[in-house]
Amino acid sequence: MSEPARIPDAYQQIDQVRRQLIEAAAFSKHLTPDVLEHLAGSLATGLRLIADHTTASPVRYSGGGHKHAGFLRYRLR
Numbered sequence: 001m002s003e004p005a006r007i008p009d010a011y012q013q014i015d016q017v018r019r020q021l022i023e024a025a026a027f028s029k030h031l032t033p034d035v036l037e038h039l040a041g042s043l044a045t046g047l048r049l050i051a052d053h054t055t056a057s058p059v060r061y062s063g064g065g066h067k068h069a070g071f072l073r074y075r076l077r
Helices: 003-026 033-056 069-075
Strands: none
Touching: 003 033
16 A cells, blocks of 8 residues: 555544544443553554654645644654
C-alpha cells in the first residue's frame, strides 16, 4: 500500500479506538485485558504510521489554516 493511502487508514484506526473507549466509558462496559491490549496495539500502529509519514515528509506551518495546525504538526513529530 502506498504511503499516502496509509495515512487515512491510520487516522481511521485511531478514531475506532477512540470510539470504543468512549462507548465503554459511556455505558460502563467492562473491557478485558485482551481487548485493551488489542486497542493499545491498534493505537500504536496508527500513531506509528502517522509518525513515519511526518518524518518522511515534514510539514511546515505556514501561518494559515486552522489555529491549532502548527501545534498539531509539532505534536506529531
